[in-house]
Amino acid sequence: MLKNLRIVLVQPKGSGNIGSVARAMMNSGLKDLAIVGEGRIHSFSARAMAVHAREILQGARRFDTLREAVADCGLVVGTTCRSGLYRSHSRLPREVAPKIVSTIRTDSRQVALVFGPEDHGLSNRDLKYCQWLITIPTNQDYASLNVAQAVMVCLYEIFLASLKRSPREAISRAPAESIERLFDIMRRSLLKIGFLDSQNPEHILLAIRRILGRAGLEEKDVHILNGLFRQIEWYSDGGWRVTQEKERQGLKIR
C-alpha cells in the first residue's frame, strides 16, 4: 500500500545515508526513491548500509530539481527541524501520518515525502513545493537528526497509521475464580512446607496477591503457577520420598 509513497532526498551528502534510507523504506514497504542532485546512489557504502534493500537503490531515479522530482505527485510533504516564519505551520509526524495514509488510499497519484541535505535541511525555496510540513520533536540542545533517522521516524508513523492498529489490550486476564483456585492451592501447599503461618496465612498471601495482581495473570500464567504449587503439595505429601529415592539411584527427577 505504501508503494504510492515516494521518498525524495534533496542533495544528500553521505552515500551511507542514502543506503540507510533505502533500508528504512524496505522495512516499511516502500519502493519509490528519488534523488535530487548528485547523491552517490551506487557507492560501496550506500550498498553496504542498504543491506537487503539494494533493489531500491537500483531503482532510484535522479532529478535536477525538487520541482521535477515531485511533478507527478498529488501531495508533497516536507520535513524540517528548524522553526521560522515559513515553518510555523509544521506539525508532528503523528498528526500528519493519518492524513498521508488517507491521501494514499483515496488518490491514485504518488505522495512525496521530502528530506533536505544533511547540513542545512530544506531551503525556503524548496519548502514552497511542500503543502504540508513535518517536524520531529527533539531535545532542543541538538535538534538536527541524521537524515536516515528522520526518514525512519516518519515512515514508522506512516506505517503504523497504515495498519490503523489500535494498541492491543495489554493482556487478556484469567477469570477471578481461577485466580482464587490458584490461591487455594498456594495456601494449602505453602502451609504444608511451613512457609505460611498457620495462625495467619493470609498476611503473606496478600503480598503475593498484590504482586500477581500487578502482573495481571492470563490463563496460561495461572496454569503454570497451578503446576508449581501442585508440585510443592505433591512433594510435601510424600513426593520427597520419590525424588530422594531417584536421586539415590542417580535417576533424572520426573
Added chain:
Amino acid sequence: MLKNLRIVLVQPKGSGNIGSVARAMMNSGLKDLAIVGEGRIHSFSARAMAVHAREILQGARRFDTLREAVADCGLVVGTTCRSGLYRSHSRLPREVAPKIVSTIRTDSRQVALVFGPEDHGLSNRDLKYCQWLITIPTNQDYASLNVAQAVMVCLYEIFLASLKRSPREAISRAPAESIERLFDIMRRSLLKIGFLDSQNPEHILLAIRRILGRAGLEEKDVHILNGLFRQIEWYSDGGWRVTQEKERQGLKIR
C-alpha cells in the same frame, strides 16, 4: 529527564552504527551509553556518525556481559524484530513508552533499553534479563531494522511520551541483580522438588520471569519471594522431617 535512561548495545558490529546511536541519544536528551563486548566506540566512523554527540561516545562504558551492564537498573526493556515462543509478549513502542517514562519519573534507578547485535538481535539468553520487550512494526518482507534506526524509533516514542504528564506509578523497582539472585534460588529449589526439567529449567522459568516482569518487583516483594523459595529448598533439604515430626506431635509448624 531522560538522563536516567541507559541505552545498552549488545555486541554491536558496525562502529558507524554506534556513532548514529550516540547522535540519536543526544537528539533525545540521553547521556548513558553502555556497550557489551568489543564495539569500536572510538573509531573514525563512530565519531563521524556521532557528529555533535561525541561526548556520549567518550562517556560510554564497556561491559563483558549484559547482566553486568544492567545490574544497577530498576527496569530492563529489550527489543526484538523476531517473533517466537519467548517473544510473544512483545509490545509496540507506543504501548511501552509511557510505562518507561513513568518508571523513569518515579524510580531513582536507571532504566535500560537493550538492543542486540546487527545480524541476529538479542538471543533468548539475553532476553531473560528483559522484563519487557518491544517490537517495532515493519513490513514483514524485511523486518530487520538497522540498529541505530531502531534506537531512534524507540527514543522518538519515549521522548514524545516524556512530553506528556503521566500519573505516578506506585512502585519502586528492585535492582536487576537482586532479581537474578531470586531466580538463582528459584531454579535451585524448583529443581529439587522436581518442578523444573533438569534438561531445560529455563523454559518454565522464562514464563515466571515474564509474569514477575509485568508485575515489577519491589525490594520487599523480592524479600518475600526469596523467603518462599528458600523455604522450598529448606524443606527439600530435609526440612520435611521437621514438619512431619511436628505434625505428628500436633505442634504448630515453625
